[in-house]
Amino acid sequence: MADQRGERGEGPEESLGYEQARDELLEVVRRLETGGTTLEESLALWERGERLAKVCQRWLDGARARLDAALAAEEPAAE
Template identity: 85%
Template sequence: MSSKVDEALGYEQARDELIEVVRRLEAGGTTLEESLALWERGEELAKVCRRWLEGARARLDAALAEESAQTGTGAGTEQE
């Protein structure tokens, strides 16, 4: 369940917070409850990052398809 705050996070913000969550989990020294809360937060942040990356991939694919349609070439024809 993601919050409106998570949805408003940029990719870099979510990634940086996720890195911090992982660092804290790897360092240890937290209670079971704290560790579970960190893990759950990490899962949410990973989802935010995944949505951003999927959106970027879709935009890139659309731009490449548009360019290919304009030039009349098929995808991948420029590779050797």
């Protein structure tokens, strides 16, 4: 699903697959919840988390579109 990559090339997150982006997002959340980081580090983690969440959402949106297209293609055959 390489076509799900961001068109603007916003950063290295854009080349991640869904599972990798999700796993990295979970790690960011864990680190933020654990605390012990400086304000600057926390802000950087938050920003990375936002970018990773967008990557995940794009993958999920693409998967939904593919499912919808497959279901729509099957409808005439089901009648």
